[in-house]
Amino acid sequence: MNLSDLRPALGSTKNRKRIGRGHGSGTGKTSGKGHKGQKARAGGGVKAGFEGGQMPLQRRLPKRGFTSLNKKIYSLVNLGQLDIFAAGSVVDGQALMQAGLIKQIGDGIKVLGDGELSVALTVQAHKFSKSALAKIEGAGGKAEVI
Numbered sequence: 001m002n003l004s005d006l007r008p009a010l011g012s013t014k015n016r017k018r019i020g021r022g023h024g025s026g027t028g029k030t031s032g033k034g035h036k037g038q039k040a041r042a043g044g045g046v047k048a049g050f051e052g053g054q055m056p057l058q059r060r061l062p063k064r065g066f067t068s069l070n071k072k073i074y075s076l077v078n079l080g081q082l083d084i085f086a087a088g089s090v091v092d093g094q095a096l097m098q099a100g101l102i103k104q105i106g107d108g109i110k111v112l113g114d115g116e117l118s119v120a121l122t123v124q125a126h127k128f129s130k131s132a133l134a135k136i137e138g139a140g141g142k143a144e145v146i
Contacts, residue, residue: 019031019032072107072108073106073107074106074107074108074109074110074126074127075096075102075103075104075105075106075108075109075110076109076110076112077096077101077102077109077110077111077112077125078111078112078113078114078115079111079112079113079114079115079116079117079132079135079136080114080115080116080117081101081115082101082111082117082121082123083115083116083117083118083119084099085099085119085121086119087119087120087121088119088120088121088122089121089122090121090122090124091121091122091123091124092124092125092146093105093109093124093125096109107126108125108126108127108146109125109126109127110125110126110127110128110129111123111125111127111128111129111132111136111143112129112131112132113129113130113131113132113134113135116135117135117136117138117139117141118139119139119141120139120140120141121136121139121141121142122141122142122144123136123141123142123143123144124144124146125143125144125145125146126145126146127145128143128145
């Protein structure tokens with residue numbers, strides 16, 4: 001066995017289609033493009049979304065809303081999720097990420113008041129809802145705004 005003896009398996013490869021090489025090839029004369037018309041010309045064809053001159057769909061549909069460039073996206077955490085931390089511990093962005101409660105800090109962390117908190121924690125976040133503040137302090141903890 002030599003490297004010069006290696007061949008692809010039979011039927012695994014086929015020759016490329018040679019266009020415009022005589023009518024015996026099957027794609028001679030008009031090269032598989034049919035007769036005349038825009039699609040038979042060099043560089044022919046219409047751009048994506050062209051509807052033959054009819055008003056395109058993207059222009060028929062109304063524009064809705066807008067996206068604010070200054071919008072802040074906060075990572076949200078509910079109080080009920082903070083029960084996994086030991087009493088007296090400091091809960092900040094890094095601790096929340098290690099616990100898997102948030103994926104990324106983004107523009108900040110906001111603590112919401114859903115659920116109950118049974119341990120006293122020091123929670124450091126960028127924003128707190130009023131109910132979250134009341135429940136943290138009610139459990140003997142502290143809420144620190146970063």
